[in-house]
Amino acid sequence: MNVEAIIRAYIAENILFSGNGYPYRDDASFLDGGIIDSANVMELVMFVEEKFGLSVEDTDIVPDNFDSVRLLAAYVRRKQPILA
């Protein structure tokens, strides 16, 4: 499973409680689209730290890294080159 698929599956199962997967495009903005809300951001930070074994710096928690499946996957790959 690639990074995008892992992120999509996590959000579908734990945030959207969707019975049919992640129904948005990978570049859809989480916040603008109401896909996740601001309270879920901390949950996503914990998820990527635990799932991908990386340490998220405070300065990394910005929309450029955390506002879509595509942006988050790209961030994970930059932090964890073995996944690239």
Place this chain on the structure above:
Amino acid sequence: MNEALAPGTQATFGRHSLAIDAAREAERLTDELSRGVHQTLRRQGAVVGISGGIDSSVVLALCARALGPDRVVGVLLPERESSPESADLAHELAARYGVATVTEDITGILDGAGCYRRRDEAIRRLFPEFGAGWKAKIVLAGNLLEQAALNVFRLVVTDPQGCESGKRLPLPEFNQIVAASNFKQRARMSLLYYHAELRNYAVIGTANKNEHALGFFVKYGDGGVDIQLIAHLYKTQVYQLARYLDVPEEIQRRTPTTDTYPGGSTQEEFFYRVPFDILDTVWLGHERGLPAEEIGHALDLTPEQTQRIIADINSKQRATSYLRRSPIIVEAPNG
């Protein structure tokens, strides 16, 4: 749209657009209060929790006008971490409007519920040395005017020597600190209803628009009231009413705090991340459907800064909609 706004004579949008006709609004609110308390709720008076802050002061003043001071009780609800200044100001306020007060120290209730213990357990998981003489507060990292920031909370502790340090709050610790701290607002709500039921009075809420619509309140805590009187008014408009109602100067000058965390965080650093005059003006412009460029121009902000504030307003409203929901009532099956 804000119905309290004075008819504008100025052509352009700006901070002045938040101006209200305070006399007319005070009269309207006293009518609403009188009708709501006596006719709709069939109560004989009003109970208001007073903290020495601007919002509860305005609500107390309006209640005294609407119902008469002898049908209003101001309840002070301090606990061991409250600022002593709050009680002094609340007494001064009640004396100004001729309203009787009751003081209920909720420290014992909070101790019994484990409020402090549960909260401090979570703090010590991040700062094991946290203990007597230390202070702690939660803040939202980042100023919206400086950077695009997501809503990520930090725990900031101060040791007995005054040395401050902070860490990002992981979700389990954040949830535990908030859940434990919310005992404070819920204990206060219980005691307000005790004093209301004792007298057949209603409980009047003190949340302004910023608090109510952005979710800066505790469900069934300070959100547990019979009438929300000023939830349509921006914070800056509450100050306008305070001036009109002659709320004591010291209360008008006081910096709004959460009055929840022992480190004494301001509302701006805890939650809003921009000064109220900027937040309120941007929000009003957004509600009027003005483009970000026009709103920003009026405040010397870039369109990007304005857009970040609008995005934060929208995000907080969405994230906290659960707080404003009534219970879901499941209906009986058909047939």
